[in-house]
Amino acid sequence: MPEDKLTSLADAVANIEDGATVAIQNMATQSAPMASVRELIRQGRTGLEIVALVGGIPIDLMAAAGSMERFTGAAVSMEQFGLCQAYRGAVESGRITVNELSETALNARLGAGARNLPFLPTKGLIGTDLIEINPDLIMISDPFGGSDVVACRSLIPDVALIHCHRADRFGNLQMEPTALWPDIGIMPKAARKVIATVEEIVDTEVLRNSPERTYFPGFMVDAVVEVPYGAHPTSFNPFYGYDTAFHRDWIAVARDPEGVESWMQRYVYEPDTQEEYLERAGGTERLEELKRWEITE
Secondary structure (H helix, E strand, C coil): CCCCCECCHHHHHCCCCCCCEEEECCECCECCCHHHHHHHHHCCCCCEEEEEEEECHHHHHHHHHCCEEEEEEEEECCHHHCCCHHHHHHHHHCCCEEEECCHHHHHHHHHHHHCCCCEEEECCCCCCCHHHHCCCEEEECCCCCCCCEEEEECCCCCEEEEEEEEECCCCCEECCCCCCCHHHHHHHHHCCEEEEEEEEECCHHHHHCCHHHEEECHHHCCEEEECCCCCCCCEECCCECCCHHHHHHHHHHCCCHHHHHHHHHHHHHCCCCHHHHHHHCCHHHHHHHHHCCCCCC
16 A cells, blocks of 8 residues: 555645755746745744745745745746846845856756766856856766766755645645746756645545546655645646746735735734735735736736
8 A cells, every 4th residue: 555645735735844955846936835935934933045046026925934944946037027136135244145046957967866967067157157157067077088077966855845736645746737947847856855736635536537637646746745735826837837926925025024024924924824824915816816817917
């Protein structure tokens, strides 16, 4: 009998220690495991190194909460909504250090970790200053006589936080219809542990009807939690779009300590359940708009 991986969000996140390296699925305004991020903040984690391909609002919230002390990734941005102001302020003040990589280099580092290799090579960084300033990147000679390449040191996160469309209670994860971004494909394979939130828990027989959509088998997953709209306010294709008003409300207060505290109380610390959080974020009417991909204020 397969191991039952179904648990609560609080219990799943409780296994993440202060100072851990946490890889987070995120592409700016898209596909972030937001429910897990809020739980990390609620539980008071500190000293985290956060790894993300292109971070967005989850990075900004953790910066504002004091959860993280290091960011490893290619960029942090909320795209058309503007800069991540809390993160920017924390970097400028020295509270957060940045290990800047290109997307290619980060995928190479995680790819090496997933394959139990010391490094993977790439040519994507040749001609940039990143090679000079980043100790995880070294120019090496091609042993087969070709041109030089950049060796990207292996990166093995302690845990990967991801959000998927559905799973069974044994941790078999499906994406609908498939994964859009490369981070979801490599981060869980590189990490020591995987915590997945999903839109719905279904019977294993449902997954067997579309085996091509099973992206990760249960033996790779340590915990699975059912969290409807678990990526809100980021989008989660094709289920719902990003919440424009929610992003803009956060940006409006992100550099004001009093505004940040009030906002975090309302949306992070006070809600006891995902349902209460969603009600505060606009309730059923707002969620129906997002399901129709109505990008409204």
